[in-house]
Amino acid sequence: MKFISWNVNGLRAVAGKGFPEIFEQLDADFVCLQETKLQAGQIDLEFMGYTSYWDYAEKKGYSGTVIYTRHTPLSVSTGIGVEEHGHEGRCVTLEMPDFYLVNVYVPNSQDGLRRLDYRMSWENDFRSYVCRLRESKPVVICGDMNVAHHEIDLKNPDSNHFNPGFTDEERNKMTELLSAGFVDSWRLQHPDEAKYSWWSYRMAARERNVGWRIDYFLVSEDLAPAIVSTDIRNDIFGSDHCPVELVLGL
Numbered sequence: 001m002k003f004i005s006w007n008v009n010g011l012r013a014v015a016g017k018g019f020p021e022i023f024e025q026l027d028a029d030f031v032c033l034q035e036t037k038l039q040a041g042q043i044d045l046e047f048m049g050y051t052s053y054w055d056y057a058e059k060k061g062y063s064g065t066v067i068y069t070r071h072t073p074l075s076v077s078t079g080i081g082v083e084e085h086g087h088e089g090r091c092v093t094l095e096m097p098d099f100y101l102v103n104v105y106v107p108n109s110q111d112g113l114r115r116l117d118y119r120m121s122w123e124n125d126f127r128s129y130v131c132r133l134r135e136s137k138p139v140v141i142c143g144d145m146n147v148a149h150h151e152i153d154l155k156n157p158d159s160n161h162f163n164p165g166f167t168d169e170e171r172n173k174m175t176e177l178l179s180a181g182f183v184d185s186w187r188l189q190h191p192d193e194a195k196y197s198w199w200s201y202r203m204a205a206r207e208r209n210v211g212w213r214i215d216y217f218l219v220s221e222d223l224a225p226a227i228v229s230t231d232i233r234n235d236i237f238g239s240d241h242c243p244v245e246l247v248l249g250l
Helices: 011-015 019-026 116-134 168-179 185-189 221-226
Strands: 002-007 030-034 051-055 065-069 075-078 091-095 100-105 139-144 182-184 215-220 227-232 244-248
Touching: 002 100, 002 139, 002 215, 011 019, 030 100, 030 139, 051 075, 051 091, 065 091, 065 100, 100 116, 116 139, 116 168, 139 244, 168 182, 182 185, 182 221, 185 215, 185 227, 215 221, 215 227, 215 244, 221 227
Parallel strands: 002 030, 100 139
Antiparallel strands: 002 244, 030 065, 051 065, 075 091, 091 100, 139 215, 182 215, 227 244
């Protein structure tokens, strides 16, 4: 079973950059997108054999998540069960017969870390949410988690130590999430490989491969033996992020 996660940084924008063709080529069972940046009715982008499930932000042109799937879920929910976090379109969860799939766009701490306190609140509530799900069946979490966990996960760790996405606070929250019973699927299979999923649009960062790995597939520990392969598809363009991929033997 093949899963794709991609922060498209505006679905309407990427739709004009070959996204429909890329979608077909990826040939996945689940395609999870973040930062769709649109409201209901602003795009007609469906694919034969797939159904889509959306979480829209109340603010126009902001955030947003969607899952396209070939499979019929038992249930669908949006948000993480806390009203405070339910306005920005950051999470879609599908309950499948054998697992939950959680597509998430974690809040950015923003310049000056002005949203770091909110980010910490989000992290605690999100961890509680996925741990509750895991009590009933295994969980797959994917999305732009807006943190490079270790120094190997970004090109320039020293100069970014106190920047959004690489603060001690954010990295510690990822450690707490993994310690709660989840596995970073890419790092499990590629313990020593530096490969990135996001590059700034500034200073030709992608051409120079000055990037960060901030897009993840995490699986609950009971799913780790089912991991067949993982990939970071930096051969695919259209956004400042590239897709990440997980194949599970389910």
